[in-house]
Amino acid sequence: MRLVFLALFIGVSVKVLHNLHLEVLAVPQTRPGGYGTSFTPYATTDAVIRELFRYRDRAPANAAAHPSEELRSALAVVPGDAEILFVGSREDLTYGLAYTTVCYLGWPRRIYELECRSDVPALRPPPSARITWAIHYNSMPPAWSPGGRQMLPLFSLVSLPEPVPWNRYCLR
Amino acid sequence: MESLLFAVALTLMLVAGHGVFWLIASTQKKVSAPEWWGLAWLYGAAVVALASFVAGALVAGAALRLTLTAICLALGAAGTVRWRRHRTEIIWPRPRGVGDWLLVVVLLVQAGFVAWISLRTILYWDALFNWEMKARLAYFNGGVIPLSYLSGAWLNIGHPEYPLLLPLAESWFYGWIGAPHQGLIKLVSVPFYLAALSLLASGGARIAGRRWSGWLPPLLLFFVPFILFNPGSATSGFADFPLAAYYLGAALALAEYLETGSDGARRILVSLSAILPWLKQEGAILWLCLVALAAIEALRRKRVRDVWLMVLPGAGVIIGWQIFVRIIKAPVGQDFMPFTPATLLANIGRTPAIIRELLAELTEWRRWGVLWPGLVLALPLLKAVRRRQVMTLLLATVLPVAAYQVIYFFFRTADKSVEDHIRGSLPRLLTHVAPLAVLLVALAISSPPGENEEGQIESRT
Numbered sequence: 102m103r104l105v106f107l108a109l110f111i112g113v114s115v116k117v118l119h120n121l122h123l124e125v126l127a128v129p130q131t132r133p134g135g136y137g138t139s140f141t142p143y144a145t146t147d148a149v150i151r152e153l154f155r156y157r158d159r160a161p162a163n164a165a166a167h168p169s170e171e172l173r174s175a176l177a178v179v180p181g182d183a184e185i186l187f188v189g190s191r192e193d194l195t196y197g198l199a200y201t202t203v204c205y206l207g208w209p210r211r212i213y214e215l216e217c218r219s220d221v222p223a224l225r226p227p228p229s230a231r232i233t234w235a236i237h238y239n240s241m242p243p244a245w246s247p248g249g250r251q252m253l254p255l256f257s258l259v260s261l262p263e264p265v266p267w268n269r270y271c272l273r
Numbered sequence: 274m275e276s277l278l279f280a281v282a283l284t285l286m287l288v289a290g291h292g293v294f295w296l297i298a299s300t301q302k303k304v305s306a307p308e309w310w311g312l313a314w315l316y317g318a319a320v321v322a323l324a325s326f327v328a329g330a331l332v333a334g335a336a337l338r339l340t341l342t343a344i345c346l347a348l349g350a351a352g353t354v355r356w357r358r359h360r361t362e363i364i365w366p367r368p369r370g371v372g373d374w375l376l377v378v379v380l381l382v383q384a385g386f387v388a389w390i391s392l393r394t395i396l397y398w399d400a401l402f403n404w405e406m407k408a409r410l411a412y413f414n415g416g417v418i419p420l421s422y423l424s425g426a427w428l429n430i431g432h433p434e435y436p437l438l439l440p441l442a443e444s445w446f447y448g449w450i451g452a453p454h455q456g457l458i459k460l461v462s463v464p465f466y467l468a469a470l471s472l473l474a475s476g477g478a479r480i481a482g483r484r485w486s487g488w489l490p491p492l493l494l495f496f497v498p499f500i501l502f503n504p505g506s507a508t509s510g511f512a513d514f515p516l517a518a519y520y521l522g523a524a525l526a527l528a529e530y531l532e533t534g535s536d537g538a539r540r541i542l543v544s545l546s547a548i549l550p551w552l553k554q555e556g557a558i559l560w561l562c563l564v565a566l567a568a569i570e571a572l573r574r575k576r577v578r579d580v581w582l583m584v585l586p587g588a589g590v591i592i593g594w595q596i597f598v599r600i601i602k603a604p605v606g607q608d609f610m611p612f613t614p615a616t617l618l619a620n621i622g623r624t625p626a627i628i629r630e631l632l633a634e635l636t637e638w639r640r641w642g643v644l645w646p647g648l649v650l651a652l653p654l655l656k657a658v659r660r661r662q663v664m665t666l667l668l669a670t671v672l673p674v675a676a677y678q679v680i681y682f683f684f685r686t687a688d689k690s691v692e693d694h695i696r697g698s699l700p701r702l703l704t705h706v707a708p709l710a711v712l713l714v715a716l717a718i719s720s721p722p723g724e725n726e727e728g729q730i731e732s733r734t
Binding site: 103106109110111113114115117118119120121123126136137138140141142143144145146148149202205208209211212216223264 | 287389393394395396401405406409410413419421428430452453454455456457458476484493495496497501502638640642643644647650651654714717718719
């Protein structure tokens, strides 16, 4: 009875583990069919950004070798005390993940989220914010805005000559 | 070089934990080596994080690291002196025969596999944004988490109000490595897994009173799929499995204390349970469960002083952290409605959904294998094992699960249904008691039928 119990306990789990196909972890995620994370300082955020690329289908997963470091070095031109607007679309399901990842990599810069719905902005920075930079995620800068510089596929950075009210970004 | 510095940080943590262990548990006559090392890691991580939090208010950067290193070494030295003075006997697990050695090899392979999964998977959302991010911010701020973050003045992401054991322990490693490292930091999960294995081994052997009964619980832990590979697992970088390891240690100490009245077990119980709320918010619920179980027994024995000694450290951590959160004006989550009878009654209609989701999760074999149904089947077999300790461990397993279900009545369902919330959180919450459930199942399997509970166990008091 006890041995049957033990065999059942182990057997069911072995079956589950077999079905998980953990062998894909042995293949780096930069290769087709691979999910193994590299042993690097930005292993997770690199994987997250590559997933954003994959999901949006706007860039190949290997568009950037070290996307986190490239994003960080692109943000290096922004002063540490700058306030940045992260502009994206409410309809974009990856917006939240992209925003949080950029906040993580952009420390100590203060990055406000602005999801433009069809009518009103969903989230807004405080009135005191002096927005002099904007990151456009999977969206084009508005016509009135200066042209941006692409940091990575999907991400472009715009320097604004003077503080701009956030609500101008959501006007259609 | 990074790996070497990581090893230095790990060793210093173990030295501090070794010291704290002997300062707390030196009154015991016998201590098993796995328990010693398992608890040394748990105490080490907690004491480094706590010292970092306190000393970080005064110094930062290299001075903070130097201070913490001195504290680790001083604790290690003080503990060693105490251990030598009390001449506590250490019981080493000595494999006898081919069978034992085979089990040792299997355990090592399992632990190696867990380490491999840790290194080959990412830090999931909570691990990155709730825990590692704070370690990273602390690293960039000289080892101290910036107040501008904790107060929510920077950005309200990552729950600034969450307790800091894990982030500050991770930040200690970053300080030594010289840079944040999302890959290397996943290795911090492994000692928590090893600590749980050690405690399962020592607890299993002690409760069953048989040496070989110590092998089965750690071996079986590997066969719970959710423990291996999922958000909330031992390899995910979440705080849930470390919380489970601390809870396992505290519950084992509780079981021993209630049976033997051992002063050493009481000290381990009090200290480990006080750490729980410093690791994760649910730790306060786990602490409450342990204190309630211990207090009932202490009051039955009319030892009111013991009740206070059990309550005060944990209550101090919970209240102290809440005061800190209020003082710095950290943004507090709005996930729950007021904990009042009126709220409970207003949401009593959630009962069927809560029960339905709980039963569905407990029988979700792709996450848990046959652990939970196995626990029910194990109950009749556990009659042959020390009834008192087994009953304590069973209550320590069931009570938190029940408490977590009650909490769902108070959850604010603004943007998702209560079912969705339960599905998203219950697997992680069950992780907290899963090692205890594994221990009970293993004890049931390894106990020979019909054996009397008396005279099997060597008391270590």
